Amino acid sequence: DIQMTQSPSTLSASVGDRVTITCRASQSISSWLAWYQQKPGKVPKVLIYKASSLESGVPSRFSGSGSGTEFTLTISSLQPDDFATYYCQQYDTYPITFGGGTKVEIK
Amino acid sequence: EVQLVESGGGLVKPGGSLRLSCAASGFTFSSYSLNWVRQAPGKGLEWVSSISSGSSYIYYADSVKGRFTISRDNAVNSLYLRMNSLRAEDTAVYYCARGVVGEMRSWFESWGQGTLVTVSS
Numbered sequence: 001d002i003q004m005t006q007s008p009s010t011l012s013a014s015v016g017d018r019v020t021i022t023c024r025a026s027q028s029i030s031s032w033l034a035w036y037q038q039k040p041g042k043v044p045k046v047l048i049y050k051a052s053s054l055e056s057g058v059p060s061r062f063s064g065s066g067s068g069t070e071f072t073l074t075i076s077s078l079q080p081d082d083f084a085t086y087y088c089q090q091y092d093t094y095p096i097t098f099g100g101g102t103k104v105e106i107k
Numbered sequence: 108e109v110q111l112v113e114s115g116g117g118l119v120k121p122g123g124s125l126r127l128s129c130a131a132s133g134f135t136f137s138s139y140s141l142n143w144v145r146q147a148p149g150k151g152l153e154w155v156s157s158i159s160s161g162s163s164y165i166y167y168a169d170s171v172k173g174r175f176t177i178s179r180d181n182a183v184n185s186l187y188l189r190m191n192s193l194r195a196e197d198t199a200v201y202y203c204a205r206g207v208v209g210e211m212r213s214w215f216e217s218w219g220q221g222t223l224v225t226v227s228s
Contacts, residue, residue, distance in 0.1 A: 001169075034214035036152070043202065043221065044144075044152060049214040087152055091214055094166040096142075096154040 002026050002090050006099035012107040019075040021102045023088035028068045032092035035064055035073045039084045047086075048073065078104070109133040109217045111203045116222030123193050123226070129186040129203030129219055137161070137181040140206040140213060143188050145199035146221075155201070156188065159211050171197075193226045200224075 003026040013019050023033065031051035036044040046055045048064035051071055061076040075082055083106055088099040115127040129141070143155040156177040157166045165177055176189040186203055200221040206213030 032212060036215075038152075043218045044215070045218075046214055046216060049216075055216075089152075089154075089214065091212055094157070095168050096157070096166075098152040098154065101151045 001095055002029060002093055002097050004088055004090055004097050004099040006086075006088055006102050008102060009100060010103045010105060012105045013078050014107045015078055015080060017078045017107075019078050019082075019104060021073045021086055021088075021104075023066075023071045023073070023099050025069045025071070025090055029090045029092035031067050032090060033064075033066070033071050034089045034091065035062075036087045036089065037082075037084045038087065044087065075104075109205065111205060111217060111219035113201065113203050113219045113222035116201065116224045118225045118227065119193055120228050121194060121226055124189070124191045125193065125224060127188040127190065127201055127203075127222060127224070131184045131186065131203075131205070134205070135208075136184040138208050140164075140211050141179060141186045142204045142206065142215060143177060143186075144202045144204050144215065144218075145197075145224075146202070147196075147199040150199075153199070157206075157211070158186070160209070164211055190224070193224075195226050198224060198226050 005024045033051045035048040038044040052064045063074045085101045085103045110132045112130045142157045158177045174192045178187045202221045203219040204215035205217040
């Protein structure tokens with residue numbers, strides 16, 4: 001199975017900060033990676049697919065990069081609505097696996 | 108508008124069974140792979156199972172293999188998850204999630220609101 005390791009697990013930041021979350025795959029997954037945002041009590045929402053493609057309707061302050069085993073999600077200027085938990089997901093190979101999540105908290 | 112509505116969750120004793128359903132609307136159901144994803148209380152996301160558009164390809168997480176069965180009925184736009192031999196660790200919100208058209212190798216584009224399964228004596 002492909003293990004997905006996210007870091008950090010918790011991140012404290014202020015509105016306007018540039019935030020970067022890292023996801024590492026235990027083997028190459030090419031660009032078959034998605035990023036999701038989940039707020040408490042809400043359904044996960046896809047932000048990025050194919051490592052760097054922005055889902056329709058997602059603000060342009062979100063961006064994804066990477067390929068192979070190293071990936072990043074960047075929020076260029078953190079907004080109040082962005083405080084949430086973020087998950088990476090590989091869909092290169094079954095079983096599909098998620099990272100453990102990164103909680104972005106208010107500093 | 109894409110809609111996925113799960114039902115069938117509830118309280119069940121260890122060793123018991125439950126059948127979850129996901130009713131879909133707003134898209135051509137038979138053209139999409141579908142998935143079940145679960146989230147235990149306060150925990151992260153865990154993929155459970157996937158089924159291709161025509162049911163030819165089915166995959167399970169090791170944690171549920173042999174106990175859970177995914178199926179779909181394209182005639183009534185519905186996805187199912189039969190869960191047998193339930194354990195306390197199966198307690199979670201179960202989400203139905205849709206992939207992208209014509210692809211098994213897919214991210215989860217749309218999600219239902221989830222249905223809570225609680226396994227407890």
